[in-house]
Amino acid sequence: MRFSGDDRKHRLYALRMEELSNRMERSIYMWFWQANNQELSLQRLGNTRWGSHYRILLCMVDLFPSIVEVLEYIQNKGVEDSKRRQAYGLLKYFHTFDCIFYIQLMLLILGLIKNLSMALQRKDQDILNAMSLVESTKRELQNLRNDGWDSFMDKVFSFCEKHDAEILNMEEDFVDSKRPRQKTHITNLHQYKVNCFYTVLDLQLQEFNDRFTEVNTDMLICMASLSPIGSFREFDKEKLVRLAKLYPEDFSVEECLSLEHQLGIYIDNVREDKMFDNLKNLGDISRLMVETQKHLSHPLVYRLLKLVLTLYVATARVERCFSTMKLVKTATRNRIGDQFLSDYLVCYIEKELLDFVTNEIVIKRFQSMSERRVCL
Template identity: 35%
Template structure:
């Protein structure tokens, strides 16, 4: 794929021959055949460890607890990549550059931005320091920061408590105390003090009825539970539980929402930018 892309750019240079398009193609070819570009490509390949998390969060059937475990394990793998992955990555990049006749800079020399007449020194740091800390570590830290921001301790607790409403496996995770804590801590303004007391009674009755109900096995998610409450009009009887279920389904990080993770890489005359974003 890399060789084909370089060949395509070269073909554009030959075909156009002159003018602005040739200049743009020349610049693109220079960027694509630079050590820095190859390094970024390999970093993106290593970041494939986030792919399973991204795919899982896009599945509507994904339950909350499994999503939490995936987030936690992905953060562990990313941190391990940061701590132990640099040497292996560098060897892969050097081998790739050797196979494709790409110039490899001396790692002990000072890093220089750009190529040709656009070359500029950067703060007197070595190539090794720049590539490892300003590119590799910075990209990983960006991902870890984003995951910590999206799934901080408070959000993890909210998701954990919400999982008590998950009807999978006949409400295996159903815990009255956790559901009551969910209401008290995260939805205090949505229930009066009297309603909070009534909620406990509703939860006890609701759980007993659910254990005897023949339609339980077809409920696979909190959204299924919400739909079932509406279709059977049980939501009118268990109106406090129905209200809570609807509140949980409005979570900005609800597993029902679709997510996509992607990298954007841009090379310009000033610096290399590697950005990672998770779209909710």
């Protein structure tokens, strides 16, 4: 279908006015939001960072009245029908007992595991403190499951009363919102306490037990004995021998006995050597052992050290490196070579080290690579 010149002008004018109207509506929303919330705002959820979910839930609880007010404004004065319908649906759900219950439950669980999550993501990994936090978090989750229902429900009911949300009678029959006419034959208490509260906490505890078994926890604690921090203050010969026995294919029975004798000489040697002072991680000590040829004097200790270093592939720092590949090798770089990708990733990941590389150093590097007619 073709339009005349005037028709095209009118059509473009109408589209332009619609675009301006949408922009004005968004500007009004943003102004209304910022005017009422100068310090807090809702952030975008992160797919791999659960800490962002916790922060958003905190903001939602604190800004709940403002969120409801903005949704009511969109519902009543929104230009687009789709946005008005979305606002109506969100408002309807925000005032249900389900919404308040799950917000409070996730806020409670994420709040309990926040410190552990931050500790496990630290670059200067302190294994002993991390394992201690794991055990403390497991105990706190278990205590919450055993004795935390009443106090948790008090928070839920208090929040519902404060914000005029739906309050359910726990002794009445549970009604499924998706199938309201079908009888469930369970009470609200059974649904929210057993099917929700207990189930979620049991899943969390099961996940902790699967990831941090007794063997894994003991292995990580033994690994900490090799740490050079504080002049090797965490060094423990018995733990390191026990760690070597966990890998019978790498250490035979005779080598485990020899390792026990070699560890005493090794720790005295590195403590007396000033070059091994102020080391921060296992990577530094392995590099320095090769530079000083001590890996030849203590071959079993060096083998154990290499084995421990390979176990760090599951740490948050290494996971961040793999996540970085998605940012570097995008759809527009799908034909990038392996060597160039590796060099690019090193520059992207080791940003802190590259801060010390000045432009003059880079220019001199390229200038010395080959003879050039013009000085760079």
